[in-house]
Amino acid sequence: MLAALLGLAGCAHEEPILIEDTKYFEGEMPADFSGFWARDYARSDNINTVLQNAAYEIGKRSGRVGPAGPMASERDMSRFMPLARLVELITRTDELTISQSEHEILVERRDDFSLMCAFFDGVAKPTDSPFGKETCGWDGDRLISLHELPDGLRVIHRFQISENRQQLRVITTATSNTAPMPFTISHYYWRIQKAPGKFECIETLSMKRVCSTGELEILR
């Protein structure tokens, strides 16, 4: 277990840039994230601690020192806080459901849209719209999901699974042209087993969700 935890450590402040090479992979996907995941609050970052560290870092970079050491100016903090609020908002989900096929990875998040990475012949296929662009890629066995929004706003999620496949680490970073530095937060998730329900359900169009205790088959 310790090895697994160590294996996940130490990438919270990496420069989150998706370079061209990371959009490709050959053969099978480098990692399998499929399963149900629940937030491990004990190991996940505390938002206040991350904020304090960031304020220190911004102060250090700007050379502004207060009585307790480097400290960000009010102006810098007012430009930085929106990013922090955004990351706090979009990482609130405490459960993830990840399904993975040969070509696609779908990360379902409660109260938010699903992250969707499609690869065709190992090449990531971005989804593009006037509202933003989602591009996926791999950095070794880490899955990267990059969201580029207007005004230079970017959100990056990095997924890494432990060697024993029981823990998942998700590092979320937001950057913008107006903030003095990126804001990054790291969350850990435990794999959970969901017992199969008593009902088998399928989604239909005209009858909505149809459930049965036996095997389901739509007959005409």
Next chain:
Amino acid sequence: MSAKHRLAAASLTALVIAAISHSAMAQSTTSLVAATSDGTELNVTIPVFDPGIPDDPSVYRDMQVFPRIREIEAKLMPFLLRETLVESQQWGAVRVAIEPDTAAELQLFGTIVRSDGEWLDLRIRAVDAAGTAWFDKVFSSQANEEPGVGEGDTGTPEFQAIYTEIAAELAAFRDRMGNAAISNIKGTSLILYASELAPTAFSGYIEESEDGTLRLLRLPAREDPMLVRIETIRNTEFLITDTVDAKFREFNADLARTYRVWREYRRKIGGYEAWNVRFAEDKPDDSPRGSWESIKHLYDAYKYDRVTVQEQDRLAVAFNTEVTATVEAMETRVAELNDWVEQGSLEWNYLLEELYELETSMLEQGNP
């Protein structure tokens, strides 16, 4: 008549009888339509449309193409066009077919260019048996107002305008043609069909012009025994086609309601997309760039867009789940009928060639 000759003739009759019995068992409600070259009403064949699915699967999402649903639409839409042509009472038999028919009097090839619930764009190419292209154009129609309750199970009446426009274009072209041209098409069609089954007997009746179209040089006598057999076989084959056609009718009736729900959802999704655009444009006036309000607005616009796209994907899966059993049953039945026709054609071809050989040699023996 020699023993071999009788045996061949008996086999042919048996095949024809078997074909009719087979069709009867299929409980076709359509009636036999004569294959003769008489009359001025052209028979129309509409092969299942090209679903217009891009070769590159990576663009499906961007183009909002759901391949399985497009394949179903490619089977439903020819039937709706057929119904419009039949109701116009300006055509002979109008049939939906799985495969193109090289000998069809008039054939309508369709490709779905766009079908997103709000808009339908169909490319239609009309070609007659002589090889003349009547037109090749894209018809476009926006969904009209939702029909009243009770009309929902009859297909997609919101797009009736497109089928009416195609029918009008066809009728206008046909009206500009003289009866001689129509007769030429019908005769060419019959000889094309005959020469496929008995090439030796029917070569030399048509010639190809420089522009690639076909010209009918002459027609065999009406009482030509070989032509009579050909017409019997063609009528039998039409019975099978009509049985396939009846399957399309059932298919349409089975799927119309679900397809209609899908189409309504697609339309609603279109409404959501329009709302998303308005939301994105409606930025808070007093929020400076980089502020919380500004960033939240940007992210929410993106989020709503992604949720809309994913909801549409979910609905497409739900649609497929609901109709899969119907589609598979229909495809299996049509494939069975198609196989049967193909097998029969091979045997008919062999028997007719053999009969022609026998008759020719008997004539030669009688008239040295």
